[in-house]
Amino acid sequence: MLRGRLLMSFISMKRKYQTFIAVWSVFFSAAALAFFLLFASRKFAVTRPLIDRLPGFDECSRPNDTKVSRIPRDLAIALLHFATTAQIPQQTKEEINVTLQILQQRRPCNFLVVGMWHDSLLWAVLNHGGRTVFLDESQEWIDRMREKHPQLETYKVDYHTTLGQADGLLEIARNRRSTDCSPNQPIERSSCPLSLSPVLPRGLLTVEWDVILIDGPRSYKNLSFPGRMSPIFSAAVMARTRTAPGHVDVLLHDISRSVERQYGEEFLCLSNLVSSVNDLWHFRIGRSNSSTFCPSSS
Numbered sequence: 001m002l003r004g005r006l007l008m009s010f011i012s013m014k015r016k017y018q019t020f021i022a023v024w025s026v027f028f029s030a031a032a033l034a035f036f037l038l039f040a041s042r043k044f045a046v047t048r049p050l051i052d053r054l055p056g057f058d059e060c061s062r063p064n065d066t067k068v069s070r071i072p073r074d075l076a077i078a079l080l081h082f083a084t085t086a087q088i089p090q091q092t093k094e095e096i097n098v099t100l101q102i103l104q105q106r107r108p109c110n111f112l113v114v115g116m117w118h119d120s121l122l123w124a125v126l127n128h129g130g131r132t133v134f135l136d137e138s139q140e141w142i143d144r145m146r147e148k149h150p151q152l153e154t155y156k157v158d159y160h161t162t163l164g165q166a167d168g169l170l171e172i173a174r175n176r177r178s179t180d181c182s183p184n185q186p187i188e189r190s191s192c193p194l195s196l197s198p199v200l201p202r203g204l205l206t207v208e209w210d211v212i213l214i215d216g217p218r219s220y221k222n223l224s225f226p227g228r229m230s231p232i233f234s235a236a237v238m239a240r241t242r243t244a245p246g247h248v249d250v251l252l253h254d255i256s257r258s259v260e261r262q263y264g265e266e267f268l269c270l271s272n273l274v275s276s277v278n279d280l281w282h283f284r285i286g287r288s289n290s291s292t293f294c295p296s297s298s
């Protein structure tokens with residue numbers, strides 16, 4: 001009898017013990033599996049080729065060095081494009097190098113490019129990993145670029161200005177500097193006739209752009225072309241009302257044209273000029289609450 005009871009209690013203890021072991025072994029296996037998956041996925045992330053192999057392609061027989069990454073897919077595609085195109089970019093090698101140096105230091109950036117040309121793909125790739133947004137006023141040109149480079153983020157802009165209004169608009173901006181054309185009025189709330197706010201999607205107005213390249217819209221020969229007054233004014237306001245840390249690099253092309261030069265001096269300021277290379281000005285503009293765009297104007 002006693003032996004029987006002792007046996008029973010021994011069996012029930014053993015059962016409890018087995019249940020305990022079973023619960024913990026399940027727990028440990030799950031933990032080990034989770035750890036393995038985490039490790040495997042990390043390992044996978046490191047060794048995963050950036051240009052994904054299609055089924056049927058084996059790895060080459062060269063020794064593996066996982067620290068050396070393959071060139072990114074977008075860069076490989078851009079190299080192929082530029083190696084086989086006869087189209088000459090809008091800017092000279094020295095001019096392109098200015099933006100290259102900035103992006104090499106700051107990338108990945110929020111990079112706003114006004115105007116699309118044969119060099120658009122280059123800008124996007126130099127800002128690898130960042131966001132590069134292109135604005136253009138010609139639907140025909142945008143369609144062509146979208147077909148050629150569908151990976152680019154592009155927006156059509158219907159500018160409210162024409163080159164013929166450049167002098168009048170400058171006068172208006174000067175007169176309204178303490179009201180609706182103030183340098184301190186965030187661009188999305190600005191009602192200045194030079195503001196891009198009515199013509200850009202709202203989402204683009206509130207992005208903290210780190211680098212802004214103004215190489216458009218068309219601003220030569222024809223007085224009914226939109227001119228670059230509005231992008232220049234807006235870039236100046238965006239830089240000065242920036243809330244993110246750091247400055248904004250603004251690049252202005254075609255400064256040999258009088259409107260570009262005049263608006264650049266008025267709103268981007270020669271005191272912010274970092275370099276002048278061929279037909280390109282590079283300004284570095286920090287956040288400021290001064291009520292004037294440039295120190296000299298009062």
Ligand SMILES: *[C@@H]1O[C@H](CO)[C@@H](O)[C@H](O)[C@H]1NC(C)=O
Nearest residue numbers: 047059060061062063064066
């Ligand atoms: C390269 O490394 C991967 C992951 O470590 C491995 O699966 C593959 O077999 C290696 N290839 C060669 C050729 O050693």
Ligand SMILES: *[C@@H]1O[C@H](CO)[C@@H](O)[C@H](O)[C@H]1NC(C)=O
Nearest residue numbers: 093094095096097098100101
């Ligand atoms: C680009 O600019 C950097 C820095 O100013 C300079 O060292 C380099 O030689 C330039 N490269 C070309 C191709 O102009």
Ligand SMILES: *[C@@H]1O[C@H](CO)[C@@H](O)[C@H](O)[C@H]1NC(C)=O
Nearest residue numbers: 218220221222223224225226
């Ligand atoms: C100027 O551009 C407008 C609209 O793009 C066009 O209708 C006009 O013919 C052009 N004028 C000249 C002189 O090229």
Ligand SMILES: *[C@@H]1O[C@H](CO)[C@@H](O)[C@H](O)[C@H]1NC(C)=O
Nearest residue numbers: 183184287288289290291292
């Ligand atoms: C600008 O900001 C500083 C400190 O944030 C303040 O002391 C100064 O009064 C402001 N100036 C203007 C013109 O609002």
